[in-house]
Amino acid sequence: MEAAEFHRQVENEHSLARALLLYTQALLTQIAQCSACNQHHTMVGRCARWLLQTHDRVRGDTFPLTHEFLGLMLGVRRATVTETAQTLQSLGLIRYYRGTITVLDRDGLQKAACVCYRLIEGEFTRLTAAMKRLAPK
Numbered sequence: 785m786e787a788a789e790f791h792r793q794v795e796n797e798h799s800l801a802r803a804l805l806l807y808t809q810a811l812l813t814q815i816a817q818c819s820a821c822n823q824h825h826t827m828v829g830r831c832a833r834w835l836l837q838t839h840d841r842v843r844g845d846t847f848p849l850t851h852e853f854l855g856l857m858l859g860v861r862r863a864t865v866t867e868t869a870q871t872l873q874s875l876g877l878i879r880y881y882r883g884t885i886t887v888l889d890r891d892g893l894q895k896a897a898c899v900c901y902r903l904i905e906g907e908f909t910r911l912t913a914a915m916k917r918l919a920p921k
Contacts, residue, residue: 799918806918810911814904821900822859829898830858831868835878836894836901839887846886872896 785793794801821830834857838847851862851869858865869880877893879886887893894901 802918803915806911806915810908813907817900817904821898825898825900827860827864827868828871828896832872832893832897833901834858835885835887836897839890846884848883849885850883
């Protein structure tokens with residue numbers, strides 16, 4: 785769809801405009817909370833949060849993830865990712881092998897995560913429920 789047509793659709797379909805605004809609010813909430821999280825919470829809690837957020841959006845318990853990419857997402861060196869992944873693995877929460885993560889104990893990972901995971905997902909759930917109410921029937 786070309787940009788001009790998309791713009792027309794947003795102007796004419798108020799439910800689409802509202803859904804886009806709700807999605808934007810959810811995304812901005814996530815960005816703001818993750819920014820604060822990166823400054824104030826432990827590396828294990830932050831990593832557990834990030835893994836849970838990824839797990840929520842992929843199919844299955846196993847997904848590709850390199851040390852380099854996770855380090856970039858968390859703003860730390862690869863060595864810190866290695867130490868943190870070893871900690872989560874020693875707790876039996878994940879298996880991390882050759883760029884692949886497997887979530888073994890989601891409940892345990894949620895307990896290890898900082899409060900930011902629950903805040904972000906709660907807001908996302910609230911806003912997606914609002915989007916569903918706006919959907920044409």
